[in-house]
Amino acid sequence: MTREIGAVVLGLAVAALALREALGLPIGTVRNPGEGFFPLWLAVLLVALSLLLLGHALRARAAAGARGDTRIGQVIGLVAALAVYTAMLEWIGYPIATFLLVLYMVKVTHPQRWLLALAVSLLAAGGSYLLFAVWLKVPLPPGSWRS
Amino acid sequence: MEILSLLGSGFAIALTPANLFYCFVGSLVGTAIGVLPGLGPPATIALLLPVTYGIPATSAVILLAGIFYGAMYGGSTTSILLNIPGEAASVVTCLDGYQMARQGRAGAALAVAAVGSFIAGTIGVVGLMLLAPPLASFALKFGAPENAALLILGLLMVGYLGGASMTKGLMMAVVGLLLGSVGLDPIQGTPRFTYGIFKLSEGFDFVLVAMGLFGIGEVLDNVEQTEEPEVITTKIGGLLATREEWKAAAAPMSRGSLLGFIIGVLPGGGAIISSFLSYALEKRFSRHPERFGKGAIEGVAAPEAANNGAASSSFIPLLTLGIPGNASIALIFAALLIHGIRPGPLLVAQQPQLFWGLIASMYIGNVMLLVLNLPLIRVWVRLLQVPYGLLAPFIIVFVLVGAYTVNNSAFDVGVAVAFGLVGYVLRKLHFEPAPLVLAMILGPQLEASVRRALIFSRGDVFIFFERPIAAVLMTLAVLMLLSPLARWALSRKFWEIVGPVRTEK
Numbered sequence: 001m002t003r004e005i006g007a008v009v010l011g012l013a014v015a016a017l018a019l020r021e022a023l024g025l026p027i028g029t030v031r032n033p034g035e036g037f038f039p040l041w042l043a044v045l046l047v048a049l050s051l052l053l054l055g056h057a058l059r060a061r062a063a064a065g066a067r068g069d070t071r072i073g074q075v076i077g078l079v080a081a082l083a084v085y086t087a088m089l090e091w092i093g094y095p096i097a098t099f100l101l102v103l104y105m106v107k108v109t110h111p112q113r114w115l116l117a118l119a120v121s122l123l124a125a126g127g128s129y130l131l132f133a134v135w136l137k138v139p140l141p142p143g144s145w146r147s
Numbered sequence: 148m149e150i151l152s153l154l155g156s157g158f159a160i161a162l163t164p165a166n167l168f169y170c171f172v173g174s175l176v177g178t179a180i181g182v183l184p185g186l187g188p189p190a191t192i193a194l195l196l197p198v199t200y201g202i203p204a205t206s207a208v209i210l211l212a213g214i215f216y217g218a219m220y221g222g223s224t225t226s227i228l229l230n231i232p233g234e235a236a237s238v239v240t241c242l243d244g245y246q247m248a249r250q251g252r253a254g255a256a257l258a259v260a261a262v263g264s265f266i267a268g269t270i271g272v273v274g275l276m277l278l279a280p281p282l283a284s285f286a287l288k289f290g291a292p293e294n295a296a297l298l299i300l301g302l303l304m305v306g307y308l309g310g311a312s313m314t315k316g317l318m319m320a321v322v323g324l325l326l327g328s329v330g331l332d333p334i335q336g337t338p339r340f341t342y343g344i345f346k347l348s349e350g351f352d353f354v355l356v357a358m359g360l361f362g363i364g365e366v367l368d369n370v371e372q373t374e375e376p377e378v379i380t381t382k383i384g385g386l387l388a389t390r391e392e393w394k395a396a397a398a399p400m401s402r403g404s405l406l407g408f409i410i411g412v413l414p415g416g417g418a419i420i421s422s423f424l425s426y427a428l429e430k431r432f433s434r435h436p437e438r439f440g441k442g443a444i445e446g447v448a449a450p451e452a453a454n455n456g457a458a459s460s461s462f463i464p465l466l467t468l469g470i471p472g473n474a475s476i477a478l479i480f481a482a483l484l485i486h487g488i489r490p491g492p493l494l495v496a497q498q499p500q501l502f503w504g505l506i507a508s509m510y511i512g513n514v515m516l517l518v519l520n521l522p523l524i525r526v527w528v529r530l531l532q533v534p535y536g537l538l539a540p541f542i543i544v545f546v547l548v549g550a551y552t553v554n555n556s557a558f559d560v561g562v563a564v565a566f567g568l569v570g571y572v573l574r575k576l577h578f579e580p581a582p583l584v585l586a587m588i589l590g591p592q593l594e595a596s597v598r599r600a601l602i603f604s605r606g607d608v609f610i611f612f613e614r615p616i617a618a619v620l621m622t623l624a625v626l627m628l629l630s631p632l633a634r635w636a637l638s639r640k641f642w643e644i645v646g647p648v649r650t651e652k
Contacts, residue, residue: 049321
């Protein structure tokens with residue numbers, strides 16, 4: 001039930017965003033549709049579908065059992081780690097940033113023994129750097145702090 | 148006999164050492180990710196897309212196609228041995244496959260699954276080869292109204308067949324269309340939804356969206372599942388099924404192949420639905436339906452054949468109409484676009500080396516997969532002993548490098564991460580990401596077709612119902628919209644036949 005309401009809210013939010021954008025563009029006419037024509041109708045359709053889903057949800061009233069949501073903190077943590085990684089990537093460079101990210105994943109998200117964790121982090125960061133940057137010549141950022 | 152010479156030229160392309168190598172790598176990787184639960188074909192294809200930038204288009208498609216149909220082979224292994232479907236398309240295989248394993252007939256079940264997959268895959272390629280060229284030349288007659296009608300019908304089918312809830316499937320399709328409209332509009336070139344961010348004026352890069360939704364999204368979703376799958380090293384037993392077992396499996400295999408082929412052609416149909424349907428069908432028409440769920444070999448043969456038949460035939464709408472029917476095929480569509488090839492009715496005529504090379508490689512790939520799957524089964528089971536926690540970092544690293552290489556920019560990595568979060572939230576709310584990516588890739592085409600048709604007809608919306616081909620397609624679309632009631636009735640019955648299924652990954 002709460003899950004369905006969440007889906008409805010998400011649908012309406014996206015529709016509102018689209019409506020705001022579409023109404024700022026020339027809609028045109030059916031004879032000569034403008035740039036806002038398509039997004040406008042899509043937004044209307046999305047509102048209609050969201051309301052339909054709301055109707056379903058209110059009628060079904062089934063209490064959906066939440067499945068293991070206990071590790072939600074880990075998900076948020078990993079997303080935060082990925083965001084930090086993205087922000088720091090060009091500055092600290094690919095090898096170090098990736099090493100730290102993988103270390104976070106194997107020590108915090110899916111905890112492993114230290115030795116194994118360090119080995120995996122080294123392998124993932126070093127191995128991928130060798131494979132992509134050295135062998136395949138992909139210009140991965142080396143880190144701007146070094147220059 | 149023209150077809151034989153064309154096929155011959157296809158084999159000449161597919162048998163070059165480089166292409167044989169890509170076909171082999173595709174089959175190998177496909178089997179591996181088919182075996183591993185928690186990593187699906189769309190995610191893998193998204194991960195490997197950047198690798199294909201530097202190789203010729205034909206090789207790229209051979210590689211990616213191999214991953215897609217290879218996963219159908221590998222998926223059965225874990226279903227049978229561990230009662231955990233490696234792929235969604237192998238969920239029903241658990242029902243009887245695992246029971247067979249518990250009765251010490253795992254080897255027979257694996258052999259039947261592999262041979263059934265091989266037969267269906269090969270039949271599917273024959274069908275693809277025979278049907279695609281005439282369908283493509285028919286589709287050449289399509290103008291803007293027909294194109295629009297076809298795309299609308301296709302998107303409706305994806306929403307309709309793609310998941311548990313049609314409303315949610317359609318919501319995803321609409322959101323996908325909106326995402327597809329980010330950037331310059333296809334007719335006037337006015338920026339939309341760019342919020343002054345210059346990088347958005349080219350729209351969201353489909354590859355980044357797919358990598359985020361499927362790659363990072365799946366990893367985030369799996370973070371919550373703490374339990375590692377229990378690896379039971381059951382005795383696999385003799386790999387050879389008895390003569391009676393082959394006899395019992397032969398007819399279900401051929402029915403499954405045929406059904407899979409037909410369902411696979413439909414957008415949104417594909418491997419998952421065809422495997423469920425063929426299982427239900429076998430149970431329905433069996434003289435001993437009570438044996439199903441207790442280790443009936445028919446219950447392994449039919450769905451495993453069906454998902455492979457569907458995997459082959461889902462290339463038909465891509466190569467003839469330019470409509471990808473599922474997420475994996477959409478990614479192959481994207482790979483072709485990156486190489487400057489627009490899949491559509493002109494592809495068979497303009498890129499014969501690609502079309503026939505792909506067909507020939509699929510014949511070869513199916514043989515390779517049979518060889519990879521039968522004797523190497525023990526190796527694949529070993530793969531399951533790698534804990535997910537050690538696998539996840541490598542998936543993430545591949546996504547991040549891949550995202551960076553699209554334009555060599557950290558901004559793109561951020562886009563992929565953001566869509567990873569979106570993918571996670573969508574999964575939590577029980578939305579299927581597949582209709583979203585399909586709609587996103589088809590959106591600009593749909594908008595341009597609708598607007599052109601309307602300009603051409605001077606605003607007469609009946610243009611979509613007046614020209615015969617468009618009228619037929621639109622009528623089908625309307626019928627489909629009006630049919631949720633029938634579907635509800637059907638699905639109730641359908642689930643009664645199939646019985647309870649473990650659906651978690």
